[in-house]
Amino acid sequence: MSNMIALLEQSWAKGHLPIMQGIVKKDGLYYEIKYEENQMKTANPIPFSFDFTGDDFSEIDSFFKTTINNYTLYCGEGSWGGDGFIYIEDTKTKQLLWCLFDDRINPIMKCTISKDKLIAENNNSIQYIFDFQNPEKL
Secondary structure (H helix, E strand, C coil): HHHHHHHHHHHHHHCEEEEECCCECCCEEEEEEEEEEEEECCCCEEECCCCCCCCCCCEEEEEEEEEECCCEEEEEECCCCCCCEEEEEECCCCCEEEEEECCCCCEEEEEEEEEEEEEEECCCEEEEEEEECCCCCC
């Protein structure tokens, strides 16, 4: 596990997530989220890097929590109001599987699982569908 992922997990444990527009996976890769014609797309992966000493953090409020197999999934909003996040960790080890934070998707109110897909719904009833193991494949 990379040092950046350990710092992200520590930030999560304190109720904060970095303000970013993307997905971070446990392998340390970051996928920036872009929107093309109202479609969510991910950019090519780069190593996750963030200044954890800065103040670009959002306090998070988790509105929904569920356990799926060996993972615990949380979703909710950041302190800026329009932020939405999904955070999935190993239930026993508390190690990150993946995390999404985006200040353009509004609070994520609930998530459901259908086969291998995670369906996240925001406060405007807009749904975002992610592959559970590979969320960058939108």
